Amino acid sequence: MSFPEGVPSVPVRYSITSPAGGGPGEGTLQLMPTVPAIRVPGADGVFTGGGTYRFVDGQLVDGAGEQVRLLPTNVDGANPTVWAWLGIESVNGAQPRHFYFALDANAEEVDLGAVQQLAPDLTQYLAVPGESAYDAWRQAGNDGTEEEFLASLVGPPGDITAANAYTDETVTQGLAAEVARADTAYDPAGAAGAAQTAAIAAASSDAANKAASAQATAISAASSDATAKANTAQSSAVTTAASAAAALYLPKAMLAVDSFMAQSGTKVFGHRGAGMVCPEHTEAAYDYAIAHGIQAMELSVNVDSEGQLWCLHDLTLDRTTYNTGALNTYPSTGVAQRVLTNGRVMLGQGWTDQPMVPLRRMLDKYLGRVVLFLEPKGNDAVVPLQNLLSTSYPHANQSVIWKAHVGTSFVWPKTQGYRTWCYVDDGSSNAVLDGKDSLVDYWGVSTSMTSARRKEIVQRPGSKPVFSWPVYRRSQRAALEADGVVGLMSSDPVYVRGTTAQATASRWDQQVKESGGTPQADYSVDAALKFSETEGWVSVNRARGTYGLGRYCPIVPGAGGYRITIEMKYDQINSGDLAVHGGLYFGKVSDDPYEFNTVNPSNGYHLILRHNGVLRLYRHVTTQTGGIQLGAGDILTDAPVAGQSMTIQIDVTPITIEARRLGNAAWTTGPIADASYRGGYFGLSNGSISDTAARPHWRNLLITQL
The missing domain is CATH 2.60.40 (Immunoglobulin-like)
Known part of the structure; x- marks a missing residue:
């Protein structure tokens, strides 16, 4: 520089x-x-x-x-x-x-x-101290107050009458002295003397006129000079004050949109803050994302009946709060005091209910510090949002991306200097995209869109960056990056951004969803992990449901491999069909969703424990629905007792796999020579169980190295 x-x-x-x-x-x-x-x-x-x-x-x-x-x-x-x-x-x-x-x-x-x-x-600093003029005056031997010191600089108040009298007297005395000197020098007499007197009078008058003229000129020049200097000083003071005021604010504006986009690597944004880890669009969700180093996040916006803007994805309160009806029918005070989010339903009862968060609070807290995607979700929120940004946050265009659907207008944000993200439907035609192209800085594609279509949009003329949503698995990230997508809108941004395991032992007794938990469906209460009120048990309340445990993945084995240990129980035994089973799937190379007796996108293994006590180990491949049983045959263990805990253990070495139920040395498959798959992703499985009352429960997961 x-x-x-x-x-x-x-x-x-x-x-x-x-x-x-x-x-x-x-x-x-x-x-x-x-x-x-x-x-x-x-x-x-x-x-x-x-x-x-x-x-x-x-x-x-x-x-x-x-x-x-x-x-x-x-x-x-x-x-x-x-x-x-x-x-x-x-x-x-x-x-x-x-x-x-x-x-x-x-x-x-x-x-x-x-x-x-x-x-x-x-790194803190102190301003340089300087000696004041008053201190110097005191050190010179003067004794007095600061007011007396100031008076000594200016002098006592003047009397204009006395000043004029003094000036007039001085002029008169000067003229008389000059006349006396001239008389003495020339010794005039008679007419000559009269002429001399007249000449003296004329000279005196001329001198007085010239003095008056010079005085007026000097006063005018001094006045003009003082005015010019005052104007210069005022302008300088205003500039200095503006710079000082800007300096107080600008340190907060550390991250502009263009600076963020210039960073290398794939960008990960917080979707609804971090809506699959914390109650969506709450201050807790936003704080979680930013506290973990996420540099950009989405703020969806809707408006109440008084025109105040709130962070909310839906037009109604039905899905995310304990209230019902459209937000624009509620007064501001009612929303602030009475509306609480119901994130406990999906994220675990360990959460406390969170209040709705006003948009202004989040702008005041994070504007300029991170990149914000702002989207008015309802038509009635558009103008209030535009007015708020224009009047209260005129600098917002430096660090805000205006986010909107392809079917809406982008004229206002572009004329105001905002970067724009236009997200499109899976079926949006090229003609539709062409019509928006001049107003769009970044395109948005969904994870449900075909890979071929995503690549087409990435390769459009102009090569504009493409972001995708909603991303909550690392396997999705890998596929999107392969298509050329450079930005990921993720509801679990910390997990999606990472590549390593975050823990080796569960704390399900906390009764809160963990980062890295991957249900079969995003933002789904049915697919969510369920926590018991006591003893740290969890389950999946969905027929044939599964749940990925990405927080503990990928497992990094020791030289001898690794061991998974977990407790399991059935609270109800299906007496009508004792062959139904639940268990664990493991050994997968990625965190894509898994389901029993279905063609899955990646290979792996599946341990099952039937209601009659039969233990089996299967290998699953991507070319068929059914598993391939490993080992000599069924391992007969005691039939499970309703509500009674059993401990399952899986050992994976570089060349063998062994599954056992602890409690009897005979309850094991023994080491099976199979090194087909050594992926580090695993999860919980309801297996073949369709009656959720008979589903398995798990607790006390532990991963150790062999």
Whole structure:
């Protein structure tokens, strides 16, 4: 970056290793001072500096390809004297990392990847103190108050009459003295004396006229000069005040849309905040996403009967709250005091009911700090949202993406400088897209759209970035990235963004849905995990239902493999059909949904425990519905007793698989030589059970290495 003349700078680079397996890291580094502005001696104005830069192979370059230079933090005489640089690093799409550092003015070149990092509390600053004129007056031996000091600078109030008398007297005395001097010098007599007197009078009059004219000219010039200087001072003061006011706000505006999109790697956005982990469109959902490093999220908006905007996906309160009816029939006070979300139904009774959140609160809290997708979901919310942004948040277009369906208008957001995301139906024709193209910055495609159609939209003329929704599985992410999609709107953004397991032991006693839990259907109460009121049991209250346990996936085996241990029980035995079963599926290479006796998208294994006590182990392939039984045959264990816990154990080594029910040494398949699949994804299965009263329950999951 360029620097004003006289301002010192230090060239910097950034050598960092990729977290993906060695080699030089690539990505972006956002740099900003920890203070709003720095005044440098000998330079006009103040230095604000910083920006977002790319680093490749240790080189840190700006938009013009030039090496980045930074202001040292120890410039002599700078105000403030103590401050630091803040770096926000994003390497190969990994979660951003923050660090603080100082920069020595004597350094020839600094590698920011190896600087000594400062603790945040060492980056605070103090303004440079200065000696006041009053202090200097006191030190010179004067004794008095500050008011007396000010009076000494100005003097006592003047008397204009006395001043005029003094001036008139001085002029009169001066003229009389001049006449006396002239008389003495020329000694005039008679007419000559009269002429002399007349000449003196004329000279006196001329001098008086010229003096008056000079005085008027001087006063006019002084007045004009004072006015000009006052105007200049006023303009400078206004500019300084505006800069100071901007400095107070602008540090919050750390992430603009274009800066975010310039980051490398796939972008992950929070869908309804994080609507499959927290109650959707609540402050808790938004806070969860941002607290885990998600840099962009969606705010759906609807309006109440008084014109206040609320974060809500539906036009009615029926699905997400304990109330019913359209939001636009409720008064603002009623929504604020009486409407609570019912996220406990889908996310577990461990949740407390959450209040509705006003849009203004979220804008005040997060606008500028993260990228916000704003979408008015009802027609009556469009104009109130436009008016709110125009009057109260005129800077919103820097960090807001206007989100809307292909069937709506994009004229207003584009004329106001907003980036726009147009999401399309699976059946939207190219002609429909062509009609919107000039007003669209990003296209939106659904996960239900065919891969071929997604690729067509990605490859449209103009190569506009394409985002997809709703994404809640890593397997969906992989497929979308293969199609060229660069943005993922996810209801479980932390899990979808990740690649590793988050835990090895369950805490289902907390009675809250975990990140990484993948039911067969998104936003479905029926497919959700059900928590018991006591003892930490969970179940899937859906016929033949399954539930992926992505929080614990992919399992990373030790040198000898890994072991899955879990307790299981049936609260009701199906006496009419003791062959029905539940159990676990495992060994899958991805987290795509699984169902018993169905063609599934990926291979794996399935352990079943029948109501009559028979234990079996199956291998499943993608070419047939039924499983392939492994081992010598049925393992006969004691018939389950209603409500009584059983412990299941699965051992997976590099070359064998063994399933057992603990409690009897004979209740095991023994090690089976089968190394067909070694994927790390697994989950719970109701197997063949269609009567949910007879479904299995599980608790105390534990994964250990062998």
